[in-house]
Amino acid sequence: MFRKAALSALFATAALTAAPASAQEAEDVGATTAPFTLPDLPYATDALVPAIDAETMEIHHGRHHQAYVDNLNEAVETDDALSAMTLEELVAGAGTLPDAVRNNAGGHWNHSFFWQLMAPEGERGEASPELAEAIDTAFGSMEEFQTAFEEAGAGQFGSGWAWLIVDPDGNLAVTSTPNQDNPLMDVAEEPGTPIMGNDVWEHAYYITYRNARPDYLSAWWDVVNWEQVSQNYAAAVEAN
Ligand SMILES: [Fe+2]
Known part of the structure; x- marks a missing residue:
């Protein structure tokens, strides 16, 4: 449920x-x-340039x-x-x-x-106070969260996704999944409700970044729709 x-x-x-x-x-x-x-x-397809x-x-x-x-x-x-x-x-x-x-x-x-989870410039908003506080509680700071998220994406062997989830206890956690799995699946090693996810398949970044997945992961923060992530967080907390 x-x-x-x-x-x-x-x-x-x-x-x-x-x-x-x-x-x-x-x-x-x-x-x-x-x-x-x-x-x-x-x-538009060019709304996220140059990231x-x-x-x-x-x-x-x-x-x-x-x-x-x-x-x-x-x-x-x-x-x-x-x-x-x-x-x-x-x-x-x-x-x-x-x-x-x-x-x-x-x-x-x-x-x-x-x-x-992404938006054009001027429409990306900021993390809600509730989300910002939860990130500080779980990771220490926004910077430490971003480092953990980038490491999850860079460390996912082969194709997959990095995720920020609300776990079954209501806490934020960073995880990753292979292929097109996600934390909502019954097979997820670390289940939870995704509130943010980044695609680390090569098809998501190869034209600009070639094989430099970490560069794509660090540039991706420039286009994150924090207003949407904040809404996802509020909905996940409410449903939990
Ligand atoms: Fe993809």
Whole structure:
């Protein structure tokens, strides 16, 4: 129930963030059950330059994320039980489901979450007082948290993700997962509710940074949407 509430909070937050001025401007945040759809990027592909170049964003969103969506739909379409499950349920039960479902449901959830964690200049906000205090309590300072997060991303062997989570006891923790797994999955070694995550697959940074993953991790702070992370923190605490 803890995980399901957290995932629902994510999509509620995404819908809120996208609050349209009119029906024509409605932002597509993606379907919650099959057939799944690619959510719109909440900003232009060049909005995160120079930390993330436009070509990386175009390929990452338009091809990689689209492929996770397409492959997930293909993986569930011939199975009535899987087709009836929400993305949240597919992620939560990933360890008992076929690898194609685990990998692509994870890929779809993780990327949908990730796009919301970044914003153009002037729209990034600051950590809420509650989040800033929780970071100080857990890590000593914002600087020490950022170092721990970068080390988690740099230390993740191969492809994967670095995460800031609210753990089952309500404390903040930094962790990482391989491939497209995430802390909401039943297979997670360190479970919790993600409030921030960074994609450390090479497809997220190779065009600008080549193999220098640590450089990408340190530059990423320039584009973090702290207002969104603060909302994620508040929702996770409430659901915990
Ligand atoms: Fe990615």
